[in-house]
Amino acid sequence: MTFTLTESLLDEIITALENQEQQFLVDAAQNKLVQKTGDFKEDDELFYALPEWDSAAGFKLREDFVTKLNSPLAHEALQEVLHSGRGVFKNFRNEIKNYPEVEKRWHIYKNNKMMCYINDWYNNLREVWGLEKLDYVPDSDDSLIHDDFSFTAYNQQDKKELVLYMNAAFRERNENLSPELSQALYNIWLEQFELAESKGELGFICRSFSNDFAGCITVSQFLQKQEKVMVLTSLFVPEAFRGLGIGTELINMCLSELKKLGKTWLIMPNMTVPDFLEPLLLRTGFSKIDFGYAVNF
Numbered sequence: 001m002t003f004t005l006t007e008s009l010l011d012e013i014i015t016a017l018e019n020q021e022q023q024f025l026v027d028a029a030q031n032k033l034v035q036k037t038g039d040f041k042e043d044d045e046l047f048y049a050l051p052e053w054d055s056a057a058g059f060k061l062r063e064d065f066v067t068k069l070n071s072p073l074a075h076e077a078l079q080e081v082l083h084s085g086r087g088v089f090k091n092f093r094n095e096i097k098n099y100p101e102v103e104k105r106w107h108i109y110k111n112n113k114m115m116c117y118i119n120d121w122y123n124n125l126r127e128v129w130g131l132e133k134l135d136y137v138p139d140s141d142d143s144l145i146h147d148d149f150s151f152t153a154y155n156q157q158d159k160k161e162l163v164l165y166m167n168a169a170f171r172e173r174n175e176n177l178s179p180e181l182s183q184a185l186y187n188i189w190l191e192q193f194e195l196a197e198s199k200g201e202l203g204f205i206c207r208s209f210s211n212d213f214a215g216c217i218t219v220s221q222f223l224q225k226q227e228k229v230m231v232l233t234s235l236f237v238p239e240a241f242r243g244l245g246i247g248t249e250l251i252n253m254c255l256s257e258l259k260k261l262g263k264t265w266l267i268m269p270n271m272t273v274p275d276f277l278e279p280l281l282l283r284t285g286f287s288k289i290d291f292g293y294a295v296n297f
Contacts, residue, residue, distance in 0.1 A: 001028040005118070009032060016050060017050060020054070023050075024050055025041075025048060026047065026050065027040070027047060051121035062082060062092055066079055069243060071099065072242060077098070078096060081095050101148050105244070119134070149207065150207050151204050151249065152207075154217075162218075163190065165236055166236055170189070202219060203219060204216070204250055206241075214238065215246040216250070217232070217234065219258065227263075228262065228263050229264070230266045232267065248284055259297050264296060265295070266295050268293045
């Protein structure tokens with residue numbers, strides 16, 4: 001007897017696999033799970049055993065997620081939990097709650113991986129039944145950015161907060177320099193940024209729904225008689241929010257707006273580009289050139 005892997009049954013199986021204290025079977029007649037007892041035994045006819053899943057598989061799933069996690073603070077904290085020894089799963093669950101955006105990504109990542117795993121098991125059964133295999137397309141988490149954060153047009157009211165964060169950013173990435181030199185580099189940026197205010201400045205600011213500053217991008221038409229060329233004057237995401245796709249979304253939104261306005265180039269002077277930003281710039285279409293980075297759109 002066959003059974004259908006419905007969404008509700010799939011959810012039941014995911015929950016059952018994470019239950020290390022009880023064992024369950026698929027009751028093909030009722031298309032639901034039943035607990036494995038003396039009355040319900042695996043027979044591959046009416047009752048089907050679930051795919052194997054143990055604590056080692058659960059640990060590897062968490063380890064793979066943390067390895068790929070780009071959010072530095074969450075990555076460090078969760079790595080420490082994974083190597084702490086006893087109570088890893090409970091401690092992981094408690095620690096990740098300190099990073100709500102990462103926690104939501106974790107649940108999507110976990111469900112997608114487990115759904116793919118269960119779908120492979122189900123397709124093996126369908127092959128035995130003489131049925132065609134079914135494709136499973138994992139959900140994308142791209143929409144999470146706008147579920148968890150608000151993006152609004154940058155305006156002068158945002159300037160004070162952005163300048164404050166940029167000052168901290170210059171100190172952070174120039175901590176090996178003398179305070180005087182670090183301050184001088186920041187002052188150069190600030191002077192250029194203030195000059196940009198009168199030259200067609202636009203941009204976007206990102207905030208969490210608790211109104212925390214989570215990122216900003218601004219651009220300006222610095223060059224006279226070069227109306228189609230814009231200069232990126234700031235791009236910043238606080239460390240606590242890095243690795244969540246905010247920087248990518250800010251750049252994409254800005255490029256989309258500039259394209260609507262008939263602009264064709266956005267350039268970024270090299271002196272304002274910290275090393276950790278380079279992968280993001282290249283990933284969003286920028287090319288490295290002599291003086292910095294540029295993107296044509």
